[in-house]
Amino acid sequence: MFGGAYDGKKVLITGHTGFKGSWLTTWLLQLGARVAGYALAPPTNPSLFRACGLIDRIDHTEADVRDGGWLRETVSRWKPDFIFHLAAQPLVRDSYVIPVETYDINIMGTVHLLEAVRREGHACSVVVVTSDKCYENREWEYGYRETDRLGGRDPYSASKAVVETVVASYRSSFFSSDTGVRVATARAGNVIGGGDWSTDRIVPDAIRALQAGTTLIVRNPSGVRPWQHVVEPLGAYLWLGARLSTHGGEALADAWNFGPAESETRRVAELADALVTAWGDGRWQPQDGADGPHEAGILRLCIDKAQASLGWRPVWNFNTALTRTVNWYKAVPMDDTEAGVASEACLEDIGAYEGEAREKGAAWTL
Ligand SMILES: NC(=O)c1ccc[n+]([C@@H]2O[C@H](COP(=O)([O-])OP(=O)(O)OC[C@H]3O[C@@H](n4cnc5c(N)ncnc54)[C@H](O)[C@@H]3O)[C@@H](O)[C@H]2O)c1
Incomplete structure (x- = not known):
């Protein structure tokens, strides 16, 4: 898998305690x-x-990405071959409540990480995770391309657009090819999958309602989102990291969209219907007089560049992603006391995903 790029290698993940x-x-x-x-x-x-x-299985540091000193100490001590930067305030609605913190964590956290890499000065491949929401949303029916204009109406989306600019600036200012530091950004769609217990995200909200036998309230049923199972963007990040580290990988130090096939994008209402059907019981209804903070309506991603230049394409369709997600929550209890069950459920999904990818001849499995 991934050309064996990670076997025995040192990897630093920021945001490793999240979903x-x-x-x-x-x-x-x-x-x-x-x-x-x-x-x-x-x-x-x-x-x-x-x-x-x-x-118990990793070198775990509990610290803030805004603490540049600690981050630099960690990079200096661990000397990672690969870095995946995921730490962020990742929720659109929270970003309306804590805009300053959202900008600070998402933008300055990334600046501190890149600065740590620059100052420690050893070769590594870095994948900075931004979002499909980094594009100026025009409510287009077609998918955004990597060259489309960045922007963001809410603080979360705007912060991720700025992160894109920060990374491009560090790349051109400090990470020339002779440094051996290769930094790419990954813009992935809305992720579903077992083990997300965030608030204000439709799948965890739905699972809580379905388990409690209450009605799921859906804010924006006509919204369109590029839903994907979590293993899809993660496999893409891993493949991007692996390719960055190969000979000629500096040409891939750029921005990349990773999303579902165009035919697999769904409306929020369709996702809610599918969740109730897969659960086997339950109900949902639109939020009454929904007038909360603005959220984008239509959001689609064009993945032509990843297909053409990385040979990456999604493996699972919407139904598989949805069914796997619901089955995960059915298999794993809603508390974290039963060690092993959650791990096994994740490894089962990863194994099934790798198997299907291999059958389909995915470039990263060859
Ligand atoms: N989940 C999605 O649908 C989705 C879609 C597109 C992009 N993303 C991006 O993927 C990344 C991970 O998202 P997630 O869904 O796992 O979120 P999550 O909330 O589950 O995890 C966030 C992680 O960031 C860490 N973090 C937050 N603030 C921090 C700080 N100040 N210092 C250090 N660590 C901090 C948290 O401890 C946690 O480990 C984020 O960058 C998010 O913007 C997520």
């Missing part, structure tokens, strides 16, 4: 990597990080 970070840590450990993580305590309770018992 995507815990999946990525699990996958990298399975690929034979030595993993260090840098993040605040898990942001949710229950937490996938705790449920998988990851703290």
Whole structure:
């Protein structure tokens, strides 16, 4: 997998205590990597990080990405071959409540990380995770391309647009090809999958409602989003990191969209219907007089560049992603006391994903 790029290699993940970070840590450990993580305590309770018992399997630093000194000390001590930067305030609605913190964590956290890499001055491949929301949203029916204008109406989206600019600036100012530092950004779609217990995200909100037998309230049923199972963008980040580290990889130090096939994008209402159907019981209804803070309506991603230049394409369709997600929550209890069950459920999804990718001839499995 991934050309064996991670076997025995040192990887630093920021945001490893979160939803995507815990999946990525699990996958990298399975690929034979030595993993260090840098993040605040898990942001949710229950937490996938705790449920998988990851703290005992990695070099764990609990610290703030805005603490440039600690970050630099961590990079200096661990000397990672690869860095995946996921730490962020990742919720659009929270960003309306804590805009200053959102800008600070997302933008300055990235600046401190890149500065640590610059000052420690050793070769490594860095994947900075931004978002599909970094584009100026025009409510277009077609997918955004990497060359489309960046922007963001809400503080979260704007912060990720700025992160894109910061990375491009560091790349051209400090990381010339002779430094051996290769930095790319990854703009992925809305992620679903087991083990997300965040608030104000439709899947965890739905699972809580379905388990409690209450009605799921849906804010924006006509919204369109590029839903993906969490293993899709993570596999893409891993492939991008692996390719960056190869001969000629500096040409790939750029911005990349990773999303579902165009035909697999769905409206929020379709996702809610599918969740209730897969659960086998339950109900949802639109929020009455929904007049909360603005959220984008239509959001699609064009993934032509990743297909053409990385040979990356999604493996699972919407139905598989949805069914796997619901089955995960059915298999794993809503507390994090049963060590092993959550880990096994994640490894089962990762194994199935790798297997199907291999059958389909995905470039990263060859
Ligand atoms: N989940 C999605 O649908 C989605 C979609 C596109 C992009 N993303 C991006 O993926 C990344 C991970 O998202 P997630 O869904 O796993 O979020 P999450 O909330 O589950 O995890 C966030 C992580 O960041 C850490 N963190 C937050 N503030 C920090 C700080 N000040 N210092 C150090 N660590 C801090 C948390 O401790 C946690 O480990 C984020 O950058 C997010 O913007 C997520």
